[in-house]
Amino acid sequence: MKRLKIPDVTVHRLSDYARILDQFDGEGIRIVSSDVLAARCGLNPAQIRKDLAYFGEFGVRGVGYHVGELKENLKGILGVTHAWRVALVGAGNLGSALAAYQGFLTHGFIITAVFDKYPEQAKLPPNGRFPKILGVDRIKAEIRRRGIQIGIITVPAEAAQGVAERLVSAGISGILNFAPVRLRVPKHVKVRNVDLGSELESLSFFLSKQGGAPS
Amino acid sequence: MKRLKIPDVTVHRLSDYARILDQFDGEGIRIVSSDVLAARCGLNPAQIRKDLAYFGEFGVRGVGYHVGELKENLKGILGVTHAWRVALVGAGNLGSALAAYQGFLTHGFIITAVFDKYPEQAKLPPNGRFPKILGVDRIKAEIRRRGIQIGIITVPAEAAQGVAERLVSAGISGILNFAPVRLRVPKHVKVRNVDLGSELESLSFFLSKQGGAPS
DNA sequence: TGTTGTGAAGTCGTTCACAGCT
DNA sequence: AGCTGTGAACGACTTCACAACA
Incomplete structure (x- = not known):
């Protein structure tokens, strides 16, 4: 985990990811790859991995991301765990x-x-x-x-x-x-x-x- | 005048320029330099000159830009001369x-x-x-x-x-x-x-x- | 095998610095 | 002398490509 300035665009995309993960969660999907998430956002998969890399390692190599876990992590990062x-x-x-x-x-x-x-x-x-x-x-x-x-x-x-x-x-x-x-x-x-x-x-x-x- | 893809950010700034020129116009200011305009927008002067350069040459070297003229040009570029x-x-x-x-x-x-x-x-x-x-x-x-x-x-x-x-x-x-x-x-x-x-x-x-x- | 995490390369936009006009 | 217009340098974000690893 690095301590760098986070680009504004990255923060906005984090919002998107969180919202889409919420949808996946609602659809009963438990695991997503950056490929699938990227397709849903209209982005390059590497973009998503890079965005997340600003804050830590949230995925499992060879598997993908746990939807609920990543969603909670993103909410924490965005500071919206409380009102x-x-x-x-x-x-x-x-x-x-x-x-x-x-x-x-x-x-x-x-x-x-x-x-x-x-x-x-x-x-x-x-x-x-x-x-x-x-x-x-x-x-x-x-x-x-x-x-x-x-x-x-x-x-x-x-x-x-x-x-x-x-x-x-x-x-x-x-x-x-x-x-x-x-x-x-x-x-x-x-x-x-x-x-x-x-x-x-x-x-x-x-x-x-x-x-x-x-x- | 070049035929290139215009960055989205440039288009947004053109809106800003047009609005600020309107204000200058209202204040009776007839001529502005990219320096003055940049200060009012919180931008680098070269940024403004580059943005305008996508569309033509609107200034007078050694002088600056005619407020009314540039404003009309920008409205034309933005396509807001008619409703x-x-x-x-x-x-x-x-x-x-x-x-x-x-x-x-x-x-x-x-x-x-x-x-x-x-x-x-x-x-x-x-x-x-x-x-x-x-x-x-x-x-x-x-x-x-x-x-x-x-x-x-x-x-x-x-x-x-x-x-x-x-x-x-x-x-x-x-x-x-x-x-x-x-x-x-x-x-x-x-x-x-x-x-x-x-x-x-x-x-x-x-x-x-x-x-x-x-x- | 499949997908992440990431250095390196690439792309795009910004800023510099100065030549070119007025 | 002063300010624009612009090639070149710079910086930032994106994408590639692959090593790391479950």
Whole structure:
């Protein structure tokens, strides 16, 4: 086992592996080879072995990997053996949807607080299982009080940097940012950007090249 | 101007450049150097020059780039000089929010049709500006009739592959996929995946390494 | 025998450094 | 003099190919 910087792409693939192993597990498959796993991910088998090699030796030569065992190992590596508490800032359309979106729960992330600049005006999630929406001025206090570790930013671009600073000063060091801006944060803070506009523009680019010009 | 394969990362950066040039434009800045632009993006200046060099020579040596001109050029390259018509499949929490989300419009993407397996049960967007939700069985006919070019998939993982196939058979060749599965599509079809769970797991990984273990 | 784990080779994207223009 | 455009150097990630081994 080596102590190296892990490439971002590797971490993302680890997520994929874990999800696919879950499926195999559900199908009653006990052992997989890197070949089979690679086919399911659309990757080269050596890629998988190299990714895993960053963290140890999980396979059995001549046999393959034990599905359940590898899955548990991956969960441990990803840090999702226990749930993380998440704060969501910006309860507009997108933010409210994420708060209501079940998808996160299965991955071990619990939205524990929701903040908005105008808590009264915020669009409420369709069901009532979510915490009351609080003003952004309460970010620092509530995040500390509730032991929240991850922040999701779904405010307009202009407000994103300010929110990021509040989150950081509240002690958060992981941010999932949906605003189309590059946040400036201390280097101990990890930011992942999700820019839906940019994703669509990327599709637009490829479609244009193929002659499928827009209306 | 060369005819090469453009790296995906380059296309994404072009989006960034276009957005930042828009900001400069708004600030009344007429000329930028690759240095200034790079600083704003957090990149190396040579990176920007290389990215642009895939498509032509847009700058003036000894001077820099004309903001408005470069911006228009980038929009042309990205294919966003005219609006694209988009279909959204899956009107659950996430899908409804995207339908209601204004962010796309500014980028020149118009959600022209929304489909769901159970159109009556689907959560309606908060405002009434959006098309009636149609059954997934009408995908092919409606997409063709309305000349839709891009599909967004926000259905559960199990349903995503089937939806992708319907979209492709309707003639769509660009898909933005929010379901956590690798879609199998013909190679003329471009798929961009947005996996929110995986993004959070990636944050989880980095937080765990830093000792900020979850609850 | 079959499949892992891994050094070496290969590929692709980034950064350097400077020639070429304005 | 200053900044772009670009070949060459570099670095990072991927794939190959095979030794190690159950």
